[in-house]
Amino acid sequence: MDFRFSEKEDLLRKSVREFAENEIPTKIEAMEETGEFPTELLEPMGKLGITGVITPPEYGGVGLGYVARTIVLEELGRVCAAMPMAMQVHHMACANINDYGTDAQRGKYLPPLAKGETMGCVAVTDPTGGSDVVGMKTTAELKGDKYVLNGRKCFITNSHTSDFWVVIAKTEEGAKGLSAFIVDKDTPGARVGRKENKFGLRGANTGELVFDDCEVPRENLLGQEGGGLAVAIKTISETGRTGMAAVGLGILTAVYEEACKFASERTLYGKPISSLQAIQFYLAEIFSQLEICRLLCYRASWLRDQNMRCDNEAALAKYYTCEAAANAAKKAIEIHGAYGIMREYRIQRLLRDAMVTIPSGGTAEIAKVVLARAALAPFKTKS
Ligand SMILES: Cc1cc2nc3c(=O)[nH]c(=O)nc-3n(C[C@H](O)[C@H](O)[C@H](O)COP(=O)(O)OP(=O)(O)OC[C@H]3O[C@@H](n4cnc5c(N)ncnc54)[C@H](O)[C@@H]3O)c2cc1C
Numbered sequence: 001m002d003f004r005f006s007e008k009e010d011l012l013r014k015s016v017r018e019f020a021e022n023e024i025p026t027k028i029e030a031m032e033e034t035g036e037f038p039t040e041l042l043e044p045m046g047k048l049g050i051t052g053v054i055t056p057p058e059y060g061g062v063g064l065g066y067v068a069r070t071i072v073l074e075e076l077g078r079v080c081a082a083m084p085m086a087m088q089v090h091h092m093a094c095a096n097i098n099d100y101g102t103d104a105q106r107g108k109y110l111p112p113l114a115k116g117e118t119m120g121c122v123a124v125t126d127p128t129g130g131s132d133v134v135g136m137k138t139t140a141e142l143k144g145d146k147y148v149l150n151g152r153k154c155f156i157t158n159s160h161t162s163d164f165w166v167v168i169a170k171t172e173e174g175a176k177g178l179s180a181f182i183v184d185k186d187t188p189g190a191r192v193g194r195k196e197n198k199f200g201l202r203g204a205n206t207g208e209l210v211f212d213d214c215e216v217p218r219e220n221l222l223g224q225e226g227g228g229l230a231v232a233i234k235t236i237s238e239t240g241r242t243g244m245a246a247v248g249l250g251i252l253t254a255v256y257e258e259a260c261k262f263a264s265e266r267t268l269y270g271k272p273i274s275s276l277q278a279i280q281f282y283l284a285e286i287f288s289q290l291e292i293c294r295l296l297c298y299r300a301s302w303l304r305d306q307n308m309r310c311d312n313e314a315a316l317a318k319y320y321t322c323e324a325a326a327n328a329a330k331k332a333i334e335i336h337g338a339y340g341i342m343r344e345y346r347i348q349r350l351l352r353d354a355m356v357t358i359p360s361g362g363t364a365e366i367a368k369v370v371l372a373r374a375a376l377a378p379f380k381t382k383s
Contacts, residue, residue, distance in 0.1 A: 077250015
């Protein structure tokens with residue numbers, strides 16, 4: 001077992017850290033106020049290999065894989081978690097098209113996505129189908145050489161900034177009746193609906209996509225008709241959950257740094273509060289959680305890079321890290337005393353952001369359903 005990062009990965013971390021520290025802080029206030037993603041950062045992120053980190057070089061990406069992607073997302077999240085939130089969903093769209101697309105679809109959509117010239121999103125959830133994916137009501141009916149989509153998707157990250165959407169809709173009833181489509185945002189009958197007013201991860205817009213007799217060319221079917229559930233599950237469980245875990249890891253890293261910095265600078269009784277054992281114990285707990293989560297997140301990404309199954313590990317990394325980030329942020333707020341709840345202190349944003357990661361990409365309860373299945377598998381009796 002080798003826990004070291006490669007030289008290339010260390011260099012990537014350094015360059016993304018520099019970019020994040022120099023370019024993102026001036027955008028945060030506007031992101032918090034307007035809920036808008038700073039799309040002007042897409043092209044510079046393209047040049048650094050952030051937007052195309054998992055996309056193969058033949059399609060314009062840098063093809064560095066999932067460990068590199070976790071580095072990138074963690075470093076962006078250390079400065080502002082809305083950035084990796086938007087990026088990780090953008091990567092999900094890239095993975096969808098790379099894994100299931102035809103050569104023509106890959107050639108058309110992946111190079112601009114990888115370079116940051118366009119942005120993508122993945123729309124699975126609709127109002128009747130959150131955790132219950134098969135319960136969705138959005139339909140796609142084949143009429144001649146077009147699929148006609150009707151329905152509404154909700155809580156979609158990058159809804160208002162994406163150039164095209166990967167949409168899962170029902171071509172028939174049942175689990176085998178879901179299909180995936182690439183829908184260009186300008187397709188007649190397709191439009192964005194309301195933009196949600198979230199209390200955290202504000203700069204990563206979340207909203208509705210609406211389909212009213214939206215005619216999608218047959219060649220925009222992604223994968224096989226009836227293969228949509230597999231597309232959704234593979235993307236959510238491998239790319240989505242490793243991505244959300246990394247967003248949580250970025251927040252947790254920021255929480256650790258803010259907590260230690262404040263505890264070292266705040267003086268009471270003539271000494272920094274970091275000399276109080278109660279505060280040291282809080283810091284030790286935050287530090288321990290960070291170390292544990294780092295291992296979980298990088299293991300899941302490493303497995304994905306080896307093309308090994310990683311759904312259980314990704315569910316564990318996502319669930320554990322996002323919960324740990326929220327718990328650590330609460331402790332760090334306590335370390336800050338009254339300052340912790342003041343808007344000008346960053347720590348309150350970290351708690352808000354961490355809370356929003358918990359349902360995104362599958363709730364904690366759904367992760368526990370996956371983990372309970374894994375825990376019980378060796379003890380399964382034949383019935
Ligand atoms: C910020 C954000 C970004 C998102 N981005 C996207 C996106 O880009 N694309 C997309 O498609 N979706 C996205 N989602 C939607 C997200 O995937 C869903 O919110 C999530 O799957 C849960 O669905 P729901 O909100 O409808 O909750 P429900 O499914 O209605 O769940 C309600 C409650 O019931 C519990 N529950 C449900 N089923 C079970 C079960 N079997 N066992 C135990 N408890 C259960 C849940 O854990 C939860 O506590 C996003 C959500 C958020 C908050």
